[in-house]
Amino acid sequence: xxxxxxxxxxxxxxxxxxxxxxxxxxxxxxxxxxxxxxxxxxxxxxxxxxxxxxxxxxxxxxxxxxxxxxxxxxxxxxxxxxxxxxxxxxxxxxxxxxxxxxxxxxxxxxxxxxxxxxxxxxxxxxxxxxxxxxxxxxxxxxxxxxxxxxxxxxxxxxxxxxxxxxxxxxxxxxxxxxxxxxxxxxxxxxxxxxxxxxxxxxxxxxxxxxxxxxxxxxxxxxxxxxxxxxxxxxxxxxxxxxxxxxxxxxxxxxxxxxx
Ligand code: CO8
Numbered sequence: 001x002x003x004x005x006x007x008x009x010x011x012x013x014x015x016x017x018x019x020x021x022x023x024x025x026x027x028x029x030x031x032x033x034x035x036x037x038x039x040x041x042x043x044x045x046x047x048x049x050x051x052x053x054x055x056x057x058x059x060x061x062x063x064x065x066x067x068x069x070x071x072x073x074x075x076x077x078x079x080x081x082x083x084x085x086x087x088x089x090x091x092x093x094x095x096x097x098x099x100x101x102x103x104x105x106x107x108x109x110x111x112x113x114x115x116x117x118x119x120x121x122x123x124x125x126x127x128x129x130x131x132x133x134x135x136x137x138x139x140x141x142x143x144x145x146x147x148x149x150x151x152x153x154x155x156x157x158x159x160x161x162x163x164x165x166x167x168x169x170x171x172x173x174x175x176x177x178x179x180x181x182x183x184x185x186x187x188x189x190x191x192x193x194x195x196x197x198x199x200x201x202x203x204x205x206x207x208x209x210x211x212x213x214x215x216x217x218x219x220x221x222x223x224x225x226x227x228x229x230x231x232x233x234x235x236x237x238x239x240x241x242x243x244x245x246x247x248x249x250x251x252x253x254x255x256x257x258x259x
Pocket of ligand 1: 022023024026063064065066067068070073106108109110111132133136138140141
């Protein structure tokens with residue numbers, strides 16, 4: 001059996017691929033287990049500085065939950081399980097390293113929720129986004145209703161969630177759902193260039209920058225600013241900060257160690 005999630009590490013970048021191309025990378029039980037495990041493993045691997053998540057095959061990043069697995073559910077049991085063990089999508093909130101979603105083709109439902117859980121979203125010009133959940137009698141519930149309004153604002157978020165309409169990449173760019181577009185055959189190159197650039201940064205600065213922004217979205221401004229100054233203060237005494245200044249003075253490239 002082929003793995004439903006595949007990780008390939010190269011030049012400090014962990015490329016994690018959802019790998020069910022025949023089902024347009026629909027999220028089945030395998031993926032629900034293997035994806036958080038792959039994110040946790042890449043986050044813990046000292047060789048890795050940045051994670052890129054993408055979909056295998058030419059047609060989709062991910063079309064959401066595997067509809068062929070939909071069946072009656074014992075709701076109280078499912079609810080209790082989730083309260084006890086946490087949601088699989090929480091792996092993205094645990095990760096300290098930057099995660100880029102590199103999106104081509106369909107990015108629907110739970111697939112869009114995965115993308116929203118990443119730190120940066122970039123897309124191919126052929127990508128299509130949408131939340132079809134309400135049409136299935138449910139709502140996005142892997143953080144989707146919460147994250148999307150924080151990222152693009154409540155009005156546009158409700159438009160997408162309530163209409164269930166699919167939107168094209170250009171519109172996703174204009175509403176801030178993704179931050180960059182590339183031609184489909186240039187998407188991997190863009191992901192590599194962005195991840196490569198982040199991988200060259202002092203790792204703690206990249207990780208603390210991510211933490212400051214993400215944690216700040218959950219608290220009042222004054223609390224976020226206190227957290228920001230705490231993180232900043234920790235960075236003042238890192239070897240990498242001193243190395244950056246030294247390299248600037250000596251007009252050479254810095255050598256960062258992560259300390
Ligand atoms: N699940 C399983 N298989 C899928 C899915 C899916 N979500 N989407 C597509 N596939 C499969 C198709 O069945 C087909 O397989 P096969 O060839 O074996 O029949 C193959 O992928 C190709 O798909 P199509 O032939 O349909 O390709 P089209 O180009 O005609 O259409 C679409 C592509 C538009 C993406 C279409 O397939 C579609 O609308 N898919 C469904 C999208 C969707 O509604 N996703 C679910 C969203 S809901 C969600 O993610 C949150 C659910 C929370 C679950 C909680 C449960 C308790």
